[in-house]
Each structure stands twice: as C-alpha cells, then as structure tokens.
Amino acid sequence: MGARVAGVGLLTGWGEGPGALPDDAVVAAAGRAVLPLGRPPLDSERFRRATRECLLGVAAVNAMLADAGLERDAIRGQGTALLFVTAAAYAASNAEFVAGAASPARTVGGLSEERRGAAGTLHFPYTAPSALSGEVAIEFGLTGAYVILVGGAPAAIDALWQASLLLAQGRCQRALVLVVETFVECEALWRRARWTLPPPLVETAACALLEAGDTAAVYRAVAAGSLPTAAERRAGRTLAAEPLVALALARAAGEPAVRLTGSWRGRTAGIDLAVAGHAARV
Amino acid sequence: MAVLAAGVVTPLGPDLDSFWSGLLGGGDALTPIERFRTDDLRVGRGGEIKKLPAVATGVRSRAAALLVAAAADLRSRARLGAAPERIAVVVGTALGGVEELERALQGDGTPRRALDALYDAPAHVLADWLGARGPVLTVSAACASGATALGVGADLLREGAADLVVAGGYDILCRFVLRGFDVLRSLTRERVRPFDRRRSGLLLGEAAGLVLLARERDVRGPRLGRLLGHGSASDASHVAAPDPDGRGLEAAIHAALAAADVAAADLDFVSAHGTGTPLNDRIEAAVLRRVLGRRAAAIPVNSIKGALGHTMGAAAALEAIMCLLAAREGVIPPTAGFEEPDPACDLDCVPGAPRPASPRLMLSTSLGFGGCNAALVLEGA
Numbered sequence: 206m207g208a209r210v211a212g213v214g215l216l217t218g219w220g221e222g223p224g225a226l227p228d229d230a231v232v233a234a235a236g237r238a239v240l241p242l243g244r245p246p247l248d249s250e251r252f253r254r255a256t257r258e259c260l261l262g263v264a265a266v267n268a269m270l271a272d273a274g275l276e277r278d279a280i281r282g283q284g285t286a287l288l289f290v291t292a293a294a295y296a297a298s299n300a301e302f303v304a305g306a307a308s309p310a311r312t313v314g315g316l317s318e319e320r321r322g323a324a325g326t327l328h329f330p331y332t333a334p335s336a337l338s339g340e341v342a343i344e345f346g347l348t349g350a351y352v353i354l355v356g357g358a359p360a361a362i363d364a365l366w367q368a369s370l371l372l373a374q375g376r377c378q379r380a381l382v383l384v385v386e387t388f389v390e391c392e393a394l395w396r397r398a399r400w401t402l403p404p405p406l407v408e409t410a411a412c413a414l415l416e417a418g419d420t421a422a423v424y425r426a427v428a429a430g431s432l433p434t435a436a437e438r439r440a441g442r443t444l445a446a447e448p449l450v451a452l453a454l455a456r457a458a459g460e461p462a463v464r465l466t467g468s469w470r471g472r473t474a475g476i477d478l479a480v481a482g483h484a485a486r487v
Numbered sequence: 488m489a490v491l492a493a494g495v496v497t498p499l500g501p502d503l504d505s506f507w508s509g510l511l512g513g514g515d516a517l518t519p520i521e522r523f524r525t526d527d528l529r530v531g532r533g534g535e536i537k538k539l540p541a542v543a544t545g546v547r548s549r550a551a552a553l554l555v556a557a558a559a560d561l562r563s564r565a566r567l568g569a570a571p572e573r574i575a576v577v578v579g580t581a582l583g584g585v586e587e588l589e590r591a592l593q594g595d596g597t598p599r600r601a602l603d604a605l606y607d608a609p610a611h612v613l614a615d616w617l618g619a620r621g622p623v624l625t626v627s628a629a630c631a632s633g634a635t636a637l638g639v640g641a642d643l644l645r646e647g648a649a650d651l652v653v654a655g656g657y658d659i660l661c662r663f664v665l666r667g668f669d670v671l672r673s674l675t676r677e678r679v680r681p682f683d684r685r686r687s688g689l690l691l692g693e694a695a696g697l698v699l700l701a702r703e704r705d706v707r708g709p710r711l712g713r714l715l716g717h718g719s720a721s722d723a724s725h726v727a728a729p730d731p732d733g734r735g736l737e738a739a740i741h742a743a744l745a746a747a748d749v750a751a752a753d754l755d756f757v758s759a760h761g762t763g764t765p766l767n768d769r770i771e772a773a774v775l776r777r778v779l780g781r782r783a784a785a786i787p788v789n790s791i792k793g794a795l796g797h798t799m800g801a802a803a804a805l806e807a808i809m810c811l812l813a814a815r816e817g818v819i820p821p822t823a824g825f826e827e828p829d830p831a832c833d834l835d836c837v838p839g840a841p842r843p844a845s846p847r848l849m850l851s852t853s854l855g856f857g858g859c860n861a862a863l864v865l866e867g868a
Contacts, residue, residue, distance in 0.1 A: 293605060306663075306666055330727035330857075332667065334606070336726050338857055339856070347721055349720065349738075350718070351628065351719045351858075353859070354626060355607045355627045356625055391592070394601050397601045398601035424648060426643065470602075
C-alpha cells in the first residue's frame with residue numbers, strides 16, 4: 206500500500222492558494238524582507254490564549270479541507286495522524302515570553318505591539334512548538350498518531366515520509382502534514398541571518414492531506430543537489446513549507462505525481478509522491 | 488531494532504555508570520541552581536549538571552554540549568561502524584537552543600547566533616561531532632520528544648534510510664523554562680514524590696541520553712536490548728494539561744504494544760512518566776491500571792524523576808535506557824521520593840530500595856504539552 210496527496214491548503218504572504226504566487230518572488234517582493242500573513246479571524250473564546258501561529262495552523266487545515274472537498278468531520282478521530290513541522294514558528298512566542306519576563310513594556314526582537322496587546326504575558330505552554338499542533342488537534346478532534354519535527358524543508362519531507370509510512374503500516378487512515386512558518390515578530394533576528402537566508406522570507410501556513418493509495422512513496426533521506434526549487438523561486442523563502450508549496454503547485458497543475466526536494470543546513474532530502482485524482486503512477 | 492549501547496550525561500553524573508549507580512542509590516540530584524539567577528522565582532532548585540565533561544568544553548551552546556557529552560559516553564561503549572552517510576541522528580527536545588534564542592533576541596552575538604537559536608541547531612552540532620552525514624532530525628513533541636525520537640529513528644532503520652541511528656533526547660535547565668514552570672506553579676518546594684500521597688509538583692532537570700540503534704539482523708556482537716515498538720497519540724483536549732481520562736496516553740500505549748506485537752499481560756515492568764504532579768500521576772496511574780488489567784498491582788512501576796527531576800526532552804530516552812539496564816542488571820531502581828502510597832495511584836511503585844527482578848518486556852510512557860503522548864515497548868537483551 207502506498208500514499209497519495211488528496212488535498213493541499215496553502216496560505217502565504219502572497220495570498221491564498223498557489224494562484225497567488227508570483228512568477229519570481231524576489232522581483233515581486235521589491236526589496237521587502239518579510240511578507241507577512243495576517244491573523245486569521247478565529248478569535249473565539251476558545252482561542253483566547255492562542256497565538257497567531259496557532260490560528261494560522263487552523264486556517265491551513267480549513268484551506269486543505271476546502272481543497273479536498275471534505276467536511277471537518279471527515280478527519281476527526283483516531284484514524285487521522287497529525288505531523289507538524291516548523292523551522293521557526295515558535296520563535297515569536299519564545300520572544301514574547303522573553304519580553305514579558307524582561308518588562309511588560311519592553312519590545313524585544315521587533316515584537317509588534319499588536320501581538321502583545323491585551324493578553325499580557327504569554328501563557329508559557331504556548332512557547333512550545335507542540336502548542337500549535339495541540340490547538341489544531343483540539344479544533345479538529347485529531348487523536349491519532351502525533352509527530353512534531355523541527356527543521357527546514359527536509360523536515361517537511363521527513364514528515365511526508367512518516368505520513369506515508371503510517372498509512373502503509375495501517376497505523377492511520379489518513380495523515381495531515383501541517384507546516385507553519387512565521388517571521389514578522391522576529392524580523393530583526395532574521396535580518397541578521399540574511400547571509401544564509403536571503404530575502405524575501407514569506408510567511409506560510411500549509412497543510413497536506415495524505416490518504417492510502419496504490420503507489421508507494423519513494424523517500425530519499427539524503428538526496429543529491431541543493432539548487433533552488435521552483436517552489437522557492439515562486440514563493441520565496443518559506444523554510445519547512447517549501448515542499449508543501451511545491452505540492453500545491455503540482456496539484457493545481459494537475460500533475461499526477463510530484464518529486465519534492467528540500468535543503469537545509471547542508472542536508473537535502475527528497476520524496477516522490479502520487480497526487481490524487483490522477484491514475485498515472487510516479 | 489537492536490539497541491547496541493547508550494550514553495548519557497545527567498545530574499547524577501557524567502556517564503552511564505554514574506547514572507545507574509545514582510538511580511540504585513535512591514537519592515536525588517536536585518540542588519540549588521547555580522548557573523543563573525533564581526532569586527525572583529518561587530523555586531530555585533533543579534537537577535543541574537554542575538560540571539560538564541571536558542569533551543563538551545568549547546561547544547557552541549549548552550544544549551549541544553550536553554549532546555556531545557552523552558555522545559562521547561556512547562562512543563566509549565560502541566563503535567559507529569557504518570559509512571558516515573548511513574548514520575542518522577534523531578534527537579528529541581522540548582527547548583532546543585532556546586537559551587541561544589534568548590541571547591539572539593537581545594541582540595547578542597553574530598549572524599550565526601540567529602541560526603544557532605533555532606531548536607534544530609544542537610542536533611546538527613551533534614551530527615558534525617559524530618561525523619554522521621545521514622539524515623538529521625529534531626523531534627519537538629514537548630516532554631514526549633525523546634520517546635518519539637527513538638520511534639522515528641527505528642522507522643528510519645526499518646525503511647532502510649540509515650544503517651545506524653544515534654537517537655535520544657536532551658534539554659537544558661535554563662531561566663526561560665524554569666520561569667515558565669514557576670509561573671505555572673508546577674514546581675514543588677518540597678521533595679519530588681512521584682505517585683506518593685504527599686506529592687506536590689515537579690522539579691526540572693537537565694540531561695542528555697542517547698542510544699545507538701541498528702537493525703537486529705545487522706548486529707553480530709552484544710547489544711543492550713531491543714526497541715520492539717513505539718506509538719504516539721494526541722489528546723486533542725488541552726494545550727497545557729493532560730486529558731483528564733488519559734485517552735491519548737492509553738491510545739499511544741496500545742499503538743506501541745500493537746507495533747511490538749506484545750500483549751499488555753506480558754509486560755514485566757513499566758517506567759512511568761511519573762512527574763510528581765497531583766494530576767499527571769493520578770491520570771497516568773488510572774491509565775496503567777486499565778491497560779494492565781488484573782496484573783496492574785503485580786507489575787513494578789517506577790519513575791526516575793524523583794532522582795533527576797523532569798529532564799523534558801531527555802526524560803523518555805533516559806527512562807528507556809534505565810529499562811534496558813534494569814533488564815541487564817536484574818534489578819529495578821526505586822522510585823526516589825515515593826514513601827506513602829496514594830489510593831488514587833494504586834500501583835506497585837517500587838518504594839525504598841532497588842528491587843531484584845528479571846524484567847524482559849518493558850513499557851515506557853511519556854506525556855507533554857500540546858497533548859503529546861508516546862510509548863515505547865522494550866526488551867532486555
């Protein structure tokens with residue numbers, strides 16, 4: 206048994222969906238260092254402590270459900286695995302907690318006043334990367350297998366592989382690979398890293414739904430090459446979200462299969478995946 | 488998967504031998520914290536490593552230094568006999584390089600500091616130190632990270648993505664996390680007493696624990712034991728508190744048992760998460776009673792957090808290593824701090840002294856923020 210991608214939700218600093226991506230992110234950014242995503246309008250009482258990143262995770266799953274043509278109940282329960290990946294989406298909450306410790310009025314790392322707002326000092330558990338996936342799990346009732354990876358694009362490929370493995374072994378019926386990357390609160394920090402991560406950094410929340418399929422995923426834990434991918438050229442620097450940007454582009458183009466690669470800290474990984482709705486094999 | 492060897496650095500000492508003898512001693516390594524100021528916090532004690540081994544001197548961050556120290560201990564016990572590109576590193580952490588992030592946010596340091604601050608940086612330092620050029624993964628499932636890292640490492644081997652995996656977990660004791668738990672009022676001013684009637688909270692500790700994993704069929708020489716199965720599950724209940732019925736933990740245990748093809752009735756020993764907080768221990772005990780059924784009272788269950796503190800990302804890795812040492816040495820370490828049984832935690836919690844036993848099949852459980860639950864099923868060599 207293999208796996209296939211049955212839906213991809215994509216929100217970026219360029220807008221919603223792959224259609225919002227420019228042809229050349231560097232040109233379109235026109236010198237902007239960070240392209241932000243707004244705070245999704247999900248400010249119910251249940252989300253009173255949730256960070257912007259948490260809400261972006263929820264919004265990405267909603268976008269995936271729309272793309273896959275599914276109701277939210279379709280993913281509820283123990284049959285759905287959740288694999289969350291980020292390189293940096295915890296930095297904002299960490300910065301907020303540090304700022305709260307130093308002084309309630311102090312701004313650290315370019316933290317925005319809007320973010321600090323009325324909530325005051327951040328609730329400590331929200332500094333953990335698992336807070337984001339925890340909020341998503343609560344919102345959609347996801348109680349299946351649960352993995353959280355931290356890293357750049359190869360970590361997302363590792364998560365897609367883990368998802369396909371869980372499906373192949375019958376440890377879940379479907380798997381969500383969720384990636385959120387945010388930068389704006391720590392823009393000063395990222396500016397210092399621009400020699401490694403040249404702009405534009407593009408905030409992204411993306412979610413892929415994988416289901417059991419006929420074609421086994423082909424995982425290359427260590428792959429060759431580290432050239433910029435088409436997804437990076439189109440979207441800009443999205444770190445761990447880059448493979449999901451590529452998935453969204455492939456699905457929008459009606460490609461039956463996709464070969465994904467991603468590089469980070471000198472490692473390149475890759476995976477070949479089938480995309481739902483098409484009969485051809487990888 | 489075969490567990491060939493282990494290496495650790497803990498508040499009990501700089502290596503596996505001091506870790507084991509410290510656990511058997513039944514005392515604790517929870518002392519006043521000296522490395523950073525705590526005078527404005529309610530609680531200033533924890534499992535602090537007072538002196539790092541010399542091998543860790545000069546390593547860029549304390550988090551990475553702990554990993555290097557544990558790896559040096561591991562390498563003194565086993566050879567990394569595979570091509571560098573076939574050696575993977577999979578480590579779990581709750582905090583990564585958060586101390587570096589704190590410094591970077593305050594404008595300290597070079598551009599390199601910015602990337603050192605990300606949670607996956609210490610794993611890459613470890614891989615470089617080991618000369619491992621295979622996949623490098625960082626798991627951050629809060630305090631279940633170490634267990635999930637061992638599980639992901641086993642998956643890499645099973646699928647042929649690596650021939651050896653250095654897997655485990657780490658976390659440092661720093662002001663960021665101590666203040667966080669202090670604000671939550673999770674820390675105790677008393678002794679840490681897992682499953683005890685008088686338990687009043689946890690204390691934090693810092694440590695790293697690593698194991699060397701290989702496919703069983705590839706191993707010729709001695710091994711420490713086997714990782715038979717792992718499972719994980721989400722609570723989908725609360726970001727900071729465990730599910731009141733422990734449904735996620737129970738699901739993770741059943742998933743691990745199924746993956747290992749082991750029946751709960753066949754377990755000989757359980758290493759519990761056992762933080763010493765009133766809520767965690769009550770929920771965990773109820774889950775273990777349900778899973779173990781009629782044998783619940785007959786199976787020894789211990790927690791080592793009374794000795795080390797809660798070492799977060801390192802905890803599950805250390806607990807897995809403790810299980811395998813218990814099987815090898817024929818003795819189960821006591822639950823340090825456990826003296827008065829709590830009817831709400833009606834388990835055999837190994838009080839007082841090491842217990843001679845010959846556990847073969849063992850379960851280790853972990854929970855963390857974000858509704859993370861993980862379980863491992865292990866077998867002695």
